[in-house]
Amino acid sequence: MLLSEVPAGGAQFFYLVPWMVFLPLIGLLINIIVGGRLSEKWIGGIASAATGLAFVVAVFLAISLVGHPEGTTVPLIDWITIGELRVRWGFQVDTLSVTMMLMVSFVGTLIHIYAIGYMHDDVRHNGDPARYRRFFVFFNLFVLAMMVLVSADNYLMLFVGWEGVGLCSYLLIGFWYEKGEKGIGNALAAKKAFITNRIGDFGFLLAAFTMFGIFRTFDFEEVFKQVPQVAELFPIAILMITLFMLLGVTGKSAQLPLYVWLPDAMAGPTPVSALIHAATMVTAGVYLVARSFPLYAIVPAAQNTVAIVGGATALFAATIGLAQFDIKKVLAYSTISQLGFMVAAVGMGAIVAGIFHLVAHAFFKALLFLSAGSVIQGVERGEHHIEHDPKLKKASKAHAHFDPQDMRNMGGLRTRMKTTFWVYIIGALALSGIPPLAGFWSKDEILLEASHLNPLVYYLLVAAAFFTAFYMGRQVLMVFFGEPRSEAAAHATESPLVMTVPLMILAFFSAFGGLMNLPWLHTLGHWLEHTIKIEEAVKEVKLGAEAAVKFDWVVASISTALALIAIGLAWWLYERRYKELLKLPQAKRPDDPLRGILGPVFRLLEHKYWVDELYWAVILNPYIALSRFLAEQVDWRFWHDWFHDQVILRGYNALARLLSVQIDLGVIDAIANWIGEVTQRLANRMRLIQSGYVRNYALSVFLGVVIILGYLILR
């Protein structure tokens, strides 16, 4: 099934869809098998080509969908057949899944290409160039798992992808597993991500079990077909499924209360943060809710819960983002916040707005992360430069512990990293929602829907949007403007073209991605309608509302005005105030102008509301104490020392003694000995008969004959 064999006249390429999964598989297999003998350029090239070809296939699928917008399912193999349970590995090709495939493969390809350059430096900076190949194998594996996730035509296959991306996330967060705080920081971060995700997966599994219990199937189509009648019989079951599923979403898409893993996940290399923890994997939860929309549409309680979780997360994470100093942590909280926007949107039923924001966010957040990676490496190069310049080294001896990700060590990079600066500005403005960049249109659509559907969520999201603009303004000003605040920043240099070209492409899409779904055209809306309109219930409940929503100048101008005010505020604080503060002696001046204004609130935000500490105190420490108690007291002292060594050992010994002494010696041996004795005694009696006298024998023969004859005669 090569591309050249495609019939020229046919506009249907749906059968190509398995290649979405197989191409990354081929890429990673090549790299596993022969990658050891290839140069870095080839390894990265093969991985990028595999993802790029997947993007080509996705384009073919999209072209096919133009002619057949209803889509199809492409069965590949039967996976599980146990009685009633039949699960096949099939591919769902419809406008929703293909939108995800396009986004994942496109952004994925760009990030792969970027990673060719980034990882080249990263493996050398961390001192193990052999891991270059491993990185791209994991990266292709991730694309593979993500494709399984978005192309699944049933919940179980989706779960396979869901777990697969979780695994890759774990592997890549812990990519430098021996680095980080005390040499285990990265490993702990990876573990935290994995375990937190497992809590969410537990919810997903419960949802899947309940679903099979009620619907007797996992197939999307079958399940959605049965929704109306099941909703009449067991409405509570659907509520349970949707809420369990929400738990899964909070895990994978980093929503309250399970968001805590995502900031720590920044321990992974920056392309990982961009691809997995910003653009693709974390949106899986949004995709799941969008995909399961027929279920959610039936139960408004679940919808409200999802929307409020999303809205609350958006605001909560945005406020934390205000007071972070690590360039990637700011973006991480921003990602959580933006995921909150998406989850709120799909929760309210504004599927199109949610998916629109998902795609737009993938562009500008991937752009921001990759640019942040470029900045970090620029600063690292500056630091490297100082290390090798004895004069400079002497001057900068003061800060031996230098963190190239700390924004307090940056500043003034505007002139030193020009390309990175400009694409960063585009990404930051898009994220802040400044028209006419992509983020404005997508965020505005969510706000618009929220203003109609759920006022509470609307207020949460507007506040979050304000803070978003503020922390992005703060970040841009701290990183790129002002004077360099460290020697490393002063000597930072621009990244190579292999990194900046993907940045420019992403910047282009961040700027013009809004064209996908302009409020007057609703291109994406009409495209997705083909998938979403199939379910009648959905159409009645939500699409009606959505169709009525027109571009609202009031909503748009409020959000734009707030964003501009926030950026202005950031400008005033971080350009004007910061300069004044820098004149103070180092010991006296606060590291952030906001600290002086907000005081303890800033400390609260800087420490992330002490949520991690709270989880430690409320969940982890008791849990660890319980585990320790179970391990040391119950398992070791009770089971091992007492139960095994005392009860079982002694019991066994007693039983063995009973068996050997009482039963074996007392009964079995006694019986055997008794038989022997009896035989001996009997033999002693019997030997008397053997007199040795022939006469006696003859007499007994004689008597025997007499007896026999007597018997015969007298009978």
Add this chain to the structure above:
Amino acid sequence: MSVPLAYYIGLSAILFTIGAMGVLIRRNSIVIFMSVELMLNAANLAFVAFARSYEAISGQIFVFFVMTVAAVEVAVGLALIVAIFHTKQSIDVDQMNSLRG
């Protein structure tokens, strides 16, 4: 005038009883041997008498077999007695009780 069958059988029974008593009572192995011969010949007499009475030849043929076996037995038995006498200087059966239990 022929002798009735009962007389032959009676004689045969008397001879057999004498022979059996001889085996049980006597201690000299030669005599025991002779008593055994007596019992065999008592049986032979009964065979012949019945053969004659029922005019069946098979009884007479049986007698030949018995006489043959008796001759063989005598040959073996006398050889045994000679061998025993060699070792024990006696042919008293009561002396030969080494198989006593």
